[in-house]
Amino acid sequence: MRFRNLLVALFVVVLAVGALQAQTAPAKPAEVKPVNVAGTWELTITGTPQGDMTGDATFVQENDKIKFTMAGPGGFEMAGEGTVKGQDLEWTVVISTGQGDFSLTYKGKVDGETMTGDCQAGDFGSFPFTAKKKK
Numbered sequence: 001m002r003f004r005n006l007l008v009a010l011f012v013v014v015l016a017v018g019a020l021q022a023q024t025a026p027a028k029p030a031e032v033k034p035v036n037v038a039g040t041w042e043l044t045i046t047g048t049p050q051g052d053m054t055g056d057a058t059f060v061q062e063n064d065k066i067k068f069t070m071a072g073p074g075g076f077e078m079a080g081e082g083t084v085k086g087q088d089l090e091w092t093v094v095i096s097t098g099q100g101d102f103s104l105t106y107k108g109k110v111d112g113e114t115m116t117g118d119c120q121a122g123d124f125g126s127f128p129f130t131a132k133k134k135k
Contacts, residue, residue, distance in 0.1 A: 034064045034084035035110045041131040043070065045119055048127050057131065066091055068106075078104070087111065 043057040050073065057070040064084050068091045072078040082091025093104040106129065108117020115131035 032086035035087050037061055037066060037084060037089060037110060040134045041115060042134055043129060043131040045127050045129045
């Protein structure tokens with residue numbers, strides 16, 4: 001009889017601890033919905049050796065994935081892919097040259113219809129960029 005009471009008491013304690021853990025378990029963070037950047041933006045990179053560079057950048061977005069295109073200097077098209085997480089976005093463009101591939105990695109933040117961030121131009125340094133969504 002004593003053994004049975006001990007087992008019942010142990011069972012009750014295990015249930016109580018399980019219920020307590022369920023109540024105090026940290027809540028999973030809510031998934032942050034990516035902002036919508038789809039469309040055409042007037043993008044300006046400042047401080048480059050060629051001076052400020054402005055052009056129309058087009059973003060196509062599917063959930064948190066983006067595709068980027070923009071006319072580059074000399075008329076060639078730059079294209080890249082990246083992601084949007086909340087208001088933060090990042091994309092990379094790889095340009096093939098006679099000396100090999102060259103990467104431009106953009107990291108920025110969207111605030112309404114404006115975007116700000118930096119463009120890492122390989123070993124040449126980082127240059128700030130701004131963009132404004134075109135209507």
